[in-house]
Amino acid sequence: MSDNHQLFRVEDLRGKLSAGGYKTTPQREEILKIFVEYSEWHHMSAEDIYNILRKKDSEIGLATVYRALDLLSELGILVRMDFGDGCARYELNTTDPKVHHHHHLICLKCKKVIEFEEDLLDELEADIADKSGFQILNHEVKFFGYCSDCLAKEA
């Protein structure tokens, strides 16, 4: 959000890229900046990013967007999420509990996605890391069922 926040993110990017043997390019920086700038707009797809870039008169191609999103996810800078709407969606991987600790309720009837803020997974994460040696960067929790609207219609 703030300039400091953005600078921090881009510095982080430089480090992680070179650590992985990748190059820092203006395209990758620009795409990451969009996530910082639009941090209140969750769940952006490749197409969303591409449209924002076009409005900014950027020359970045759609294939580059896909490749950057892939790479940034692999580096743990972004998190890829699937809502079953036919396209992958991404958001910044943050440790901020306000953002990190939320779940998704997906209605099987109307396909609505509801966000639910509450998390009790910290101890579960610690337990998993302990037992499996897996280093957890983020999690995604989806609950499937029927929303109150659809339940009401049925009754």
Next chain:
Amino acid sequence: MSDNHQLFRVEDLRGKLSAGGYKTTPQREEILKIFVEYSEWHHMSAEDIYNILRKKDSEIGLATVYRALDLLSELGILVRMDFGDGCARYELNTTDPKVHHHHHLICLKCKKVIEFEEDLLDELEADIADKSGFQILNHEVKFFGYCSDCLAKEA
């Protein structure tokens, strides 16, 4: 697995179909039976189902498989899951804790999917249902990070 189990599933199907104004067809029954029969083979895709059908000399078309999987998910008989491998995967929606209570660890580096059996979500589910009026039928939990193999290689 057992014949009783299968019969129960198909009865359940009949009821839920007619309750929703849908018709009971041999295709829908046959597809559901495959899930019961192959219950130990988790995460089947539409293509998987179609291939099994072809081996059984069934005439069911791929489009019908897609339509049936969609419908069975909407009815809460199947659960649709996304592992980011490019196709939707389905499994029986069961309340059996052995099946219900498992999570997925997805490695950001090698894309490996590890199953982890352990669940602590019952109270969280109850809490959500209580606060949001959402009726939960199933959940999907994915943890993203690096697997122990990839961590070892890096070191």
Next chain:
DNA sequence: TTTTCTGCAAACGATTTGCATACAC
């Protein structure tokens, strides 16, 4: 200079859809 990256356009593959026929109710 050497390797990686980009942009474009073509290729791909999973899923959806239109339509005529067949079937469940």
Next chain:
DNA sequence: GTGTATGCAAATCGTTTGCAGAAAA
């Protein structure tokens, strides 16, 4: 009978890939 479901093939659409030129290290 009437409306829904099926099967086929064509269409769709998100995503990937090959390649030649451009740019980072």
